[in-house]
Amino acid sequence: MATEDQGPMAQFEIKSLIDLNVGGYDISYTNSALFMTLAVICTFSLFWAATRKRTMVPSRIQSIGELMFEFVAGMVKENVGKEGMKYFPFIFTLFVFILFGNVLGLLPYSFTFTSHIIVNAALAVFIFIAVTIIGFATHGLHYLRLFCPAGTPLPVAIVLVPIEIMSYFIRPVSLSLRLFANMLAGHVLLKVLAGFVISLGIFGVVPFLAVGAVTMLEIMVALIQAYVFALLSTIYLNDAVHLH
Amino acid sequence: MELEAAKMIGAGLAAIGVIGGGVGVGIVFGNYMTAASRNPSLKDELRTYAFLGFALSEATALFALVIALIVLFT
Numbered sequence: 001m002a003t004e005d006q007g008p009m010a011q012f013e014i015k016s017l018i019d020l021n022v023g024g025y026d027i028s029y030t031n032s033a034l035f036m037t038l039a040v041i042c043t044f045s046l047f048w049a050a051t052r053k054r055t056m057v058p059s060r061i062q063s064i065g066e067l068m069f070e071f072v073a074g075m076v077k078e079n080v081g082k083e084g085m086k087y088f089p090f091i092f093t094l095f096v097f098i099l100f101g102n103v104l105g106l107l108p109y110s111f112t113f114t115s116h117i118i119v120n121a122a123l124a125v126f127i128f129i130a131v132t133i134i135g136f137a138t139h140g141l142h143y144l145r146l147f148c149p150a151g152t153p154l155p156v157a158i159v160l161v162p163i164e165i166m167s168y169f170i171r172p173v174s175l176s177l178r179l180f181a182n183m184l185a186g187h188v189l190l191k192v193l194a195g196f197v198i199s200l201g202i203f204g205v206v207p208f209l210a211v212g213a214v215t216m217l218e219i220m221v222a223l224i225q226a227y228v229f230a231l232l233s234t235i236y237l238n239d240a241v242h243l244h
Numbered sequence: 245m246e247l248e249a250a251k252m253i254g255a256g257l258a259a260i261g262v263i264g265g266g267v268g269v270g271i272v273f274g275n276y277m278t279a280a281s282r283n284p285s286l287k288d289e290l291r292t293y294a295f296l297g298f299a300l301s302e303a304t305a306l307f308a309l310v311i312a313l314i315v316l317f318t
Contacts, residue, residue, distance in 0.1 A: 174303055181306030228299035
């Protein structure tokens with residue numbers, strides 16, 4: 001792995017593993033796609049192992065599955081309410097996919113697929129469009145009351161409505177950018193510190209300890225960012241299902 | 245001035261905006277600690293809002309960082 005002098009940004013390069021070309025479109029199987037497949041396989045095997053024997057007093061792996069399920073179920077029920085539970089499978093899939101994406105990227109020599117803005121943008125735009133459609137489907141044109149709550153005086157409304165519209169449309173931007181920037185900054189920091197380990201010789205012990213500490217921080221950031229992505233999605237869903 | 249030099253200066257200036265994120269995160273968690281010590285029974289409910297506030301505040305800081313990276317690398 002002679003990757004000297006490529007800088008800290010070389011780890012985000014997308015390399016195609018199997019070249020595929022259909023009708024002029026490049027649909028190669030890249031390292032990003034490989035890690036997405038790995039995330040799906042890890043999720044599937046975790047929950048398959050967790051649900052094999054359904055004992056009342058859960059075994060260790062079953063309680064891991066139960067903990068994750070209850071955590072996300074509690075979050076959805078608390079933020080959207082009982083009628084929001086029909087969106088629970090979607091939110092749960094979203095949470096677990098992003099969680100495994102973030103965490104798998106912390107293994108050495110791996111690739112974090114959530115550190116690319118296009119992946120996060122795809123997820124965030126999907127959520128934005130889904131929430132908008134759900135809002136219009138549930139409330140019809142009354143959904144536009146989201147921008148101008150009932151009973152606001154006209155001078156306040158003139159200022160409020162453009163601000164509300166802007167903050168509504170910036171949702172997918174901020175949602176995707178938050179996750180992207182957290183993952184990017186974390187991994188760049190790790191790479192820069194790791195570069196110091198070799199170049200300082202015997203004193204490389206200090207950056208090595210720093211890499212260990214920053215990795216622990218990055219594990220926490222990976223968990224929190226996956227949770228925040230899912231939490232904000234349920235909050236936007238709540239706005240659509242119950243207008244404020 | 246060379247483009248490379250201007251990029252470096254621009255990135256350095258843009259990264260100053262991250263200070264706001266540090267202040268904001270400190271305020272959020274400081275207030276969470278105060279609130280949890282006043283009313284320990286609400287600890288878990290407040291923790292949800294603490295993490296939400298942390299993420300939103302951190303996001304603004306990271307917007308500044310992303311601008312710095314855009315300036316530096318394009």
